[in-house]
Amino acid sequence: MSGIASKLQHNRTKAEGFGSNSHAVPYLDQDYEALKRQCLESGTLFEDDMFGATVSSLGFDELGPDSYKIEGVEWKRPAELTASPQFIVEGATRTDICQGSLGDCWLLAAIASLTLNKEVLNRVVPHGQSFDHNYAGIFHFQIWQYGEWVDVVIDDRLPVRDGKLLFVHSAEGSEFWSALLEKAYAKVNGCYEVLSGGSPTEGFEDFTGGIAERFKLNSPQPNLYSIIQKALDRGSLLGCSINTTGNEARESVTSQQLVKAHAYSITGAEEVKCSGEIIRLIRVRNPWGKIEWKGPWSDSSSEWQLISDADRERLRHKAEDGEFWMAFSDFLEQFSVAEVCNLTPDTLTGDQLKKWSLNAFDGNWRRGSTAGGCRKFPKTFWMNPQFVIRLEEEDDDGEKGCSFLVGLMQKNRKNWLRMGHGQDMHTIGFTIYEVPEQFTGQRNVHLEKTFFLRHAQKARSETFIDLREVVTRFCMPPGEYLIIPSTYKPSKDGDFFVRVFSEKHADLQELDDPIEFKVEEEEEISEDEVDGTFKTLFGKLAGEDSEISAFELKNILNKVVSKRDKGQKHQSRTRFPHSRCCGLLSQMSPCRGSKRSPDINTDGFGLETCRNMINLLDKDGNGTLGLVEFKTLWAKIEKYLKIYRQRDEDNSGTMSSTEMRAAVEEAGFSLNNPLHQILVTRFSNADLTIDFDNFVSCLIRLESMFHIFQTLDTDNSGKVEFNMFQWLYLTLL
Numbered sequence: 001m002s003g004i005a006s007k008l009q010h011n012r013t014k015a016e017g018f019g020s021n022s023h024a025v026p027y028l029d030q031d032y033e034a035l036k037r038q039c040l041e042s043g044t045l046f047e048d049d050m051f052g053a054t055v056s057s058l059g060f061d062e063l064g065p066d067s068y069k070i071e072g073v074e075w076k077r078p079a080e081l082t083a084s085p086q087f088i089v090e091g092a093t094r095t096d097i098c099q100g101s102l103g104d105c106w107l108l109a110a111i112a113s114l115t116l117n118k119e120v121l122n123r124v125v126p127h128g129q130s131f132d133h134n135y136a137g138i139f140h141f142q143i144w145q146y147g148e149w150v151d152v153v154i155d156d157r158l159p160v161r162d163g164k165l166l167f168v169h170s171a172e173g174s175e176f177w178s179a180l181l182e183k184a185y186a187k188v189n190g191c192y193e194v195l196s197g198g199s200p201t202e203g204f205e206d207f208t209g210g211i212a213e214r215f216k217l218n219s220p221q222p223n224l225y226s227i228i229q230k231a232l233d234r235g236s237l238l239g240c241s242i243n244t245t246g247n248e249a250r251e252s253v254t255s256q257q258l259v260k261a262h263a264y265s266i267t268g269a270e271e272v273k274c275s276g277e278i279i280r281l282i283r284v285r286n287p288w289g290k291i292e293w294k295g296p297w298s299d300s301s302s303e304w305q306l307i308s309d310a311d312r313e314r315l316r317h318k319a320e321d322g323e324f325w326m327a328f329s330d331f332l333e334q335f336s337v338a339e340v341c342n343l344t345p346d347t348l349t350g351d352q353l354k355k356w357s358l359n360a361f362d363g364n365w366r367r368g369s370t371a372g373g374c375r376k377f378p379k380t381f382w383m384n385p386q387f388v389i390r391l392e393e394e395d396d397d398g399e400k401g402c403s404f405l406v407g408l409m410q411k412n413r414k415n416w417l418r419m420g421h422g423q424d425m426h427t428i429g430f431t432i433y434e435v436p437e438q439f440t441g442q443r444n445v446h447l448e449k450t451f452f453l454r455h456a457q458k459a460r461s462e463t464f465i466d467l468r469e470v471v472t473r474f475c476m477p478p479g480e481y482l483i484i485p486s487t488y489k490p491s492k493d494g495d496f497f498v499r500v501f502s503e504k505h506a507d508l509q510e511l512d513d514p515i516e517f518k519v520e521e522e523e524e525i526s527e528d529e530v531d532g533t534f535k536t537l538f539g540k541l542a543g544e545d546s547e548i549s550a551f552e553l554k555n556i557l558n559k560v561v562s563k564r565d566k567g568q569k570h571q572s573r574t575r576f577p578h579s580r581c582c583g584l585l586s587q588m589s590p591c592r593g594s595k596r597s598p599d600i601n602t603d604g605f606g607l608e609t610c611r612n613m614i615n616l617l618d619k620d621g622n623g624t625l626g627l628v629e630f631k632t633l634w635a636k637i638e639k640y641l642k643i644y645r646q647r648d649e650d651n652s653g654t655m656s657s658t659e660m661r662a663a664v665e666e667a668g669f670s671l672n673n674p675l676h677q678i679l680v681t682r683f684s685n686a687d688l689t690i691d692f693d694n695f696v697s698c699l700i701r702l703e704s705m706f707h708i709f710q711t712l713d714t715d716n717s718g719k720v721e722f723n724m725f726q727w728l729y730l731t732l733l
Contacts, residue, residue: 024142024151027188032140032153045077045137048155051187058159059193069101073166075157077137081165082174085131087139089175092121097178100167103196107185108168109263110203111178113237116265116287120237120343124207125177141184144209146411146497147360152184159192167192200263202468204237204341211407211501212341213471217332224338225280225328227473229269230503231340233354238266240284243336257294258334259286266338267323272311274303281315282331286322295334297325342405342501356501359508361387364495365487368657368680368688370673373490374464375431375457380490380658382449385673386511387483388435393504394478401475404502406430408461408485409469411495427488428496429464431457435480444514446673447482464488482511491688512672517706519668522632530631538627547624550610557605600644601653602692609697616704640696643667654689660698667699669706 026032028050039046051057053075055065063070078085088096092115097108114121129139140153158179159166168182185206186192201212215224217240231238242260244252252260268283281297297303299318315325326334345355363385365371372383391402408430433455439445458481461470485498500508527535541556542548548556617629625633647663648655655663657680664671664679671679683694690698708730712720722730 024149027143027150027152030153032138032151035153036134036136036138039136039138040134046155047137047157048153051154051183053155053157057186057191059191061193062196063191063193072161074160076160077156078131078158078176081160081163084174086175087130087180088125088177089172091118092125092177096170096172096175098169098171100165100169102167102192104167104182104198106198106200107182107195107203109200110207111168111181112263112287113200113204113239113265114207116285117237120208125181129177131176139180139184141181143185143188144206145188146409147362147499149209150188152188154180154184154187156180158183199467200239201339201341204339205469208237208341208343210236210341210343211405211471211499212339212469213405213473215338215340217335217338220332225269225282227340228266228282228338230354231342232266232269234356235343237341237343238338240264240266240331240335240338242334253291254334256334257291259288259291263287264335268315268325269328270315272307272315274306280328281325282328283323283325284331285324289322290320292320292322292324293326293334295326295330297327297330299324356503357505358499358501359389359506360497360499361508361510362495362497363485363510364677365492366677366680367491367493368684369661369677371491371493372486373492374429374486374488375452375484377490378449378453381484381486382447382452383658383661384484384486386446387485387498388443388480388509388511389483389500389502390480390507391476391478391502391504392506395475395503401477402502402504402506403473403475404500404506405471405473406432406461406483407469407471407499407501409497409499411497413468413494425466425468426492426494427464427466428486429461429470429488430483430485430498431461432459432474433482433484434458435482440480443509443511446511446513513670515672515675516670517668517703517710518670519703522635525628525631527627530627534631535627538630542627542630545624547622547626548630549624550607550614553610553613553625554605554607557610600641600648600692605693605696609693609700612697612700612704616700616707636700637696640667640699641692644692644695652689654685654691655695657684657688657690660684660690660695663695664699664702669699669702 030048030050035046047053055063055070058064058070058073059067061067096115097112099105099108114124124142126140126142137156138153139156140151142149142151144150156176158176165179168179170176170178182195183192186195189195201214204210204212215221215227221227228238241263242254242258244261248260251262254260265285265287266282267285268281270281270283272279272281284293286292292298295301299316299320304312304316317323342356344358363370365384370383370385372380375381389404391404394401395403408428410426410428413425433452436455439447459472459474459476461472463470483498483500485496487494500506530538538548539546541552543552613633614623614625617625617633619629620626643663643666644655647659647666649659650656660679660683661676664676679698680688683698684690685694709720
């Protein structure tokens with residue numbers, strides 16, 4: 001299936017609910033139930049040909065075919081490693097997850113967090129999998145990928161050296177769910193090696209579908225406590241940790257019994273009245289189930305005697321279970337970082353939890369059309385995709401303003417790195433503008449360069465950075481705001497996913513121009529209205545049959561576009577007798593590469609372009625142009641030449657893709673971003689310039705397609721239907 005057709009089909013299935021939590025999409029079209037059934041019926045163990053037991057599944061560089069690090073590596077099934085392999089033993093716990101020789105501790109921290117939330121864990125690790133009942137060597141996991149849940153099938157052949165798992169393994173040795181989950185995650189990312197290095201927030205998001213924030217506690221936001229309380233009310237996953245400094249050992253214990261470089265979870269936040277003062281408390285859990293904070297508000301501290309009996313009964317839990325309270329001020333002093341993974345509404349069940357409102361869009365940046373770079377590049381910044389969010393309701397906490405999170409995620413970059421396409425991550429960010437009153441409520445408009453030159457930004461992402469995702473929290477008055485996601489520099493190809501989590505309902509839509517043909521119908525003329533000079537010229541060009549074919553049209557257009565061999569001196573242009581027609585053609589540069597400054601450059605008109613011209617104007621259907629039809633065509637070419645020269649702002653003789661966008665609009669075509677991307681791909685040169693012949697070909701092709709659609713859309717519904725013959729006939733035309 002072609003790329004465009006595949007994308008249309010994907011959008012259609014997504015609109016039907018595929019990709020949701022409850023209806024995951026089979027990754028690489030591998031259906032777990034069907035594959036397992038085939039294996040059971042044939043009595044064979046599953047072997048995954050999409051992610052085989054090969055070097056390419058391990059890596060491409062440090063774990064590539066020439067690396068010493070893969071010497072002695074074999075692929076074995078769990079039954080070949082232990083007498084009685086188990087999928088999960090007595091529930092999934094943190095001790096099931098031990099790091100191997102791969103630098104993916106960030107992933108392990110995220111997997112460990114799953115064990116603290118059984119509801120989320122059960123979504124990622126589906127029930128009913130084992131090495132006993134109906135075992136067929138096949139397992140599956142559900143992972144969130146850029147806006148949709150995918151069901152990832154794997155076989156259970158795992159990389160082993162000297163009889164031991166090379167990567168993630170359980171402490172007990174016979175439990176394999178974590179090693180198999182790591183393999184599934186490696187599969188969706190291309191190989192194991194790309195997992196070496198990352199952020200725990202990536203794992204949080206891919207196992208929940210949520211959006212993760214990171215807060216530095218040495219300079220906390222004034223409303224951080226409120227953010228934590230709201231996150232807990234919404235069922236978010238919250239964690240915290242203490243950084244190490246210098247030569248401090250990982251997981252060293254402080255005098256107050258806190259463990260450094262260790263992932264804690266935050267499980268509660270409450271305010272109590274103590275000696276007439278309101279004290280903010282926060283509850284933290286050590287997943288080890290032991291080693292607790294020994295400072296104020298710990299299990300045995302005297303502060304509990306200073307609060308009401310009701311509060312003490314409600315909050316205090318005296319047990320060595322790894323969970324403890326502490327004052328929020330001590331929390332800020334003792335811990336270094338807090339992380340909040342805000343969950344999507346469809347991840348949460350039950351009415352007791354408050355839920356975020358979620359809006360999301362897929363998009364892309366393409367060189368020459370929608371990859372405009374950041375606002376430091378004003379000539380192209382406006383070309384980036386544009387989204388508008390409408391905020392109507394203020395928050396419930398009494399503070400003025402509407403709270404929302406914006407997350408910009410770049411897609412599939414790790415797979416690009418594996419395939420040898422260079423840089424891992426683009427440097428990305430976004431800018432926010434307040435929508436002026438004159439544009440409020442408008443959606444069928446792509447704001448142009450002048451808008452951004454005249455208006456200052458309202459806010460922006462915290463930084464432009466080369467991470468998979470940039471997330472920033474905002475609180476703004478009700479109104480409409482324009483969000484512009486971009487790479488830092490222009491002309492960077494990439495796909496992205498933009499999300500807005502809002503405390504209250506918000507409406508997010510893409511701003512884009514409508515698809516319209518805005519040229520008035522041309523007045524028909526008769527042969528008598530054609531001037532004598534043009535008739536005489538046409539007679540000489542058309543020959544005895546008084547008709548011009550595509551081959552003759554090509555010769556006519558190119559006769560004045562002289563060719564020259566490399567190294568020869570510039571040849572003089574061939575001129576027809578003086579006329580409006582020949583005056584037009586004589587403005588064309590005879591060749592590319594001339595040292596003088598030409599009006600325009602052209603490589604000459606191709607036969608396909610000439611056929612398109614005739615198809616547009618051939619009213620009697622004989623595949624040629626008569627006098628009136630040729631006259632009409634010449635008027636079009638003259639109009640297009642005028643636009644081309646006016647839009648060639650740097651007088652280079654060619655048109656840049658940026659200039660092309662404005663020129664197409666001046667010619668009467670309103671197109672959206674995807675269509676502008678196609679035009680650049682189809683009609684530009686390698687350096688993203690467009691010659692005059694390609695410019696004419698583009699406009700003629702557009703006009704033909706609009707005319708065909710308008711002719712078939714007899715009821716002006718905006719839709720037409722084709723049978724197979726009609727489709728082939730029109731696309732081959």
